[in-house]
Amino acid sequence: MSLPAEPMQQKRPFWTMARRDAAAGYVFIAPQLVGIITFVLVPLGLVFWYSLHEWNVLASTFNYVGAANYQMLLADPNLPSVLLASAIFSVGLVILNMSLALLLAVLLDQKLRGLVVFRTLFFSPVVVSLVAWTIVWSFLLQNNGGINGMLAMLGIEGPNWLRTPTTALISVVVVQVFKNVGLNMVLFLAALQGVPKELYEAARVDGAGRFKQFRRITLPLISPTILLTSIITVVGSLQVFAQIAVLTQGGPGMSTTVLVYYLYQQAFQFHFFGYGSTLSILLFVIVAALTFAQWQLRKRIVFYEN
Amino acid sequence: MKTNHLKASAAIAGIVLGLAATGTAWAQDAVNLRMTIWSANEAHLATFNEIAEGFKATHPNVTVSFEPLPFDSYTTTLTTQIAGGNPPDLAWILETTAADFVNSGALAPLTDAFAATEGYDLADVTEQATALWTKDGQLFAYPFSTSPFAIFANNDVIKAAGAKTPAELIAAGEWNWDNAFATAATVGQSGKTGLVVRDFKYQVWQNMASIWNGWGATPWSADGKTCTFADQPMVDAMTAIHKAIFTDKAMPGPGEDIDFFAGETGMTITQISRASLLPTENPFDWDLVPLPAGPVGEYAVVGQAGVGAFAAGANVDTAVEFLAYMTNPENSQKLAQFFPPARASLLNAETLAATNPLLSAEQIDNVVISGISNGVVLPGHTNFAQIQQTIRASLDSLWVADADVAAVLGNVCSSVSPLLAR
Secondary structure (H helix, E strand, O other): OOOOOOHHOOOOOOHHHHHHHHHHHHHHHHHHHHHHHHHHHHHHHHHHOOEEEEEEEOOOEEEEEEOOHHHHHHHOEEEEEHHHHHHHHHHHHHHHHHHHHHHHHHHHHHOOOOOHHHHHHHHHHOOOOOHHHHHHHHHHHHHOHHHHHHHOOOOOOOOOHHHHHHHHHHHHHHHHHHHHHHHHHHHHHHHOOOHHHHHHHHHOOOOOOOHHHHHHHHHHHHHHHHHHHHHHHHHHHOOOOHHHHHHOOOOOOOOOOOHHHHHHHHHHOOOOOHHHHHHHHHHHHHHHHHHHHHHHHHHHHHHOOO | OHHHHHHHHHHHHHHHHHHHOOOOOOOOOEEEEEEEEOOOOOHHHHHHHHHHHHHOOOOOEEEEEEEEOOOHHHHHHHHHHOOOOOOOOOOEEHHHHHHHHHOOOOOOOOOHHHHHHOOOOHEEEHHHHHHEEEEEEEOOEEEEEEEEEEEEHHHHHHHOOOOHHHHHHHHHHOOOOOHHHHHHHHHHHHHOOOEEEEOOOOOOOHHHHHHHHHHHHOOOOOOOOEOOOOOOHHHHHHHHHHHHHHOOOOOOOOOOOHHHHEEEEOEEEEEEEHHOOOOOOOOOOOOEEEOOOOOOOOOOEEEEEEEEEOOOOOOHHHHHHHHHHHOOOOHHHHHHOOOOOEEEEHHHHHHHHHOOOOOOHHHHHHHHHHHHHHHHOOOOOOOOOHHHHHHHHHHHHHOOOOOOOOHHHHHHHHHHHHHHOO
C-alpha cells in the first residue's frame, strides 16, 4: 500500500458552513418550536387521546371507550342548537366587525385635524382587559342598566337585553365587535394608506367616480388584508368564551351556548372530560376547515400586485 | 450514575420509611396538608390556622395550609385540580355536589377513624346532619356547617314604604307567604326592592327551595329518579313566585342584580352566616326572622357544607386525623361562631349566643336552632351540575311576564327526566 500519508488534510471538519448555518437556524427557531410542541402539539395529541376515553375525574377512572364519545357527539340533542348559535354568532360577528372596521378605516383615512384622537378612541378597547370590558357591559345591559336608562330618556322602553334569546345573542356579538373592531380598523387603515395615490389620480382622469374607485382600486389592493382580518376574525369568533361566561352563562335557554362554552360546561362543570375533549376535536376540525377554505379562496378573490 | 442515584434514593427512602414506622417525627417526613375552602374571610382563616397550630401539639411535623378558592367556580376549580393530578388533601364540599363526591369513591371513609379518636363522641353528631354525607353507613365528609335559610329584614325600608314588618306579622300570628309577599310588593311598588332571594340571580334555581318548600314542592322524588317539577305543589309555588315577580313587583326581575346589604331592599332570603355582611357604617334597623309559613304550614330549609379527605392523597391518614381533630367537640365549638354546628351538644342557646354576638337569644332560638332541627337540605343529586344547567335552561322561559307556568314546568321535566333516570 502506497497511499499518500495525508489523512489529516483529507478529513473534513464536522462543522461545515452548511451545518453551521443549519444549526444556527435550528437554534433560532428552537424557542418557538419548543413552545409549539409543548403548548400546541402535545396538548392536541393528548386531547385526541382523551377523546377516546371515558374519564371520571372524581372516581379517577380512565377507561378506553373507542369511538363512543364520537357516537355520543352525533346523537347529542343539544349539538344542533349549539352549532347554530355558534354559526349565527360567527357570521354576525364577522359581517358586523369587518364592515364596521372598513367603514371606520375609510372615514379615518383622511387628512383632517383631530383624526388621530378618533383613531386612538376606536383602538383603545383593544388594549382593555376583555373581562373588565365585558363586566362593564354587563352593567350597561342590565334591565335597569345604563342602556335602557338612556333609551327611557328618549321615551323608549328597551328590551331586557341579556334575558331575551334574540337580544342576548345580538348583545354578545355587539360587545365583541366594539371590543375588537379597532384592531381590524388599524389593519385596514394601514392597507388603505399603502394604496398608491397615483392610481386614484389615473382613475379620476379616466372619469371614475368615488364608488367606482373604491370598488375597482381600493378593494382589490387591500384584499390581502381583508383575507387576513377575515381569518383572524372567524377564528376569534369561534373561540368566544369570556363574554358568554360573564354576560349570559349560555342562556337564556341555550340561545348563547356556543361551541366553546358548551365544551367548557361538559368538561369543567359536568366533569365529562372525555366528551369535552371530543367537542374540542370538533372545534379544531371546524376551525381548520374554515381556515383552509379561506386560504383556498384567496386564489380567486385576493389580488396580489406582483 | 443513574443506578447509583436510584440506589441512594432507595436507601434514603428505606431509612425515612423506617423512621416513620417507628413514629419518630423527623424533618424528613414533614407533611404538608392542603385544604381548599371557599371563604376568604380573615376571621375564618384565623380560626382555621389556630386549629392547625393546635394539631401541631400532637403532630409537630404536620403543617396545614388553607387555600381559598372563589365560591362561584369552587367545584370547577377543585375538579380541575383533581384532573390535573394535584388534588388537595382536604376540601370543603357544597351540599349540591355531595352526592357526586360521596358516591364517586374519591373521598376517604371517616366513621372508623372518628370512632377511634379519643373524646370525639361521634354519637353527638346528629344523624339528620350527616345523612347527605353518608353512604352504606360510612361517613365520607363531615358537615361542618348546617346553616338555615332565614329572612333578613330592613325595617327602615319596610316602614318607610308603609308596610308591615315581619316582626309585626309574627306578633299578629300572620307570618305567612301571602303577607310576606304583600309586604315585599308594597316596598317594591314604592320604588325600592321588596324581596331578594340571595344568589338566585335567575340561575341558581335551587335556592328557590327556600320558598317552594312552603308549598311542599320538590324538584324530584326522594329516590331522585322521577321529576316532580310539574306536580301541583311546584306549579302552585312557582305561580305564586311568578306573580310576585311580574305582577306585584315584590321581587326584582331577571337581569336586576341587587344586594340587600347595601340597604335599599326590604327583605332577603339567605343563610344566617351572611349576618357578617350587615353594614357597620350607616347601619339600618335589621331583623332576622324564620321563613314564613307556606300553604303546608311552617317549614325550614338548610344549606350544608361538608369537609372531606381525598382517598388518593399521599397523606390520607394524616388528613383524616386532622379532620377528626378539627371537628372534635372542642374545635367544633370554635367553628360554631361562623358555622352552625352538627353536634347536638352545641345546639343550645347558650353556646350559640356566646359565639354569635350579632344575634339575639330570640333569633337564635327561632331561626338557628329550630331551623337546624327541622330543616330540609337544599336539593342535590348525582351529576348535579348537568341537571342544574339543564333545568336552568328550561326554566329560563318561565322568567317572562306572560309565561305559562304549568307548560314551562312540563318542559323542565321532559328535558331533565332522562338525566334523572340514569
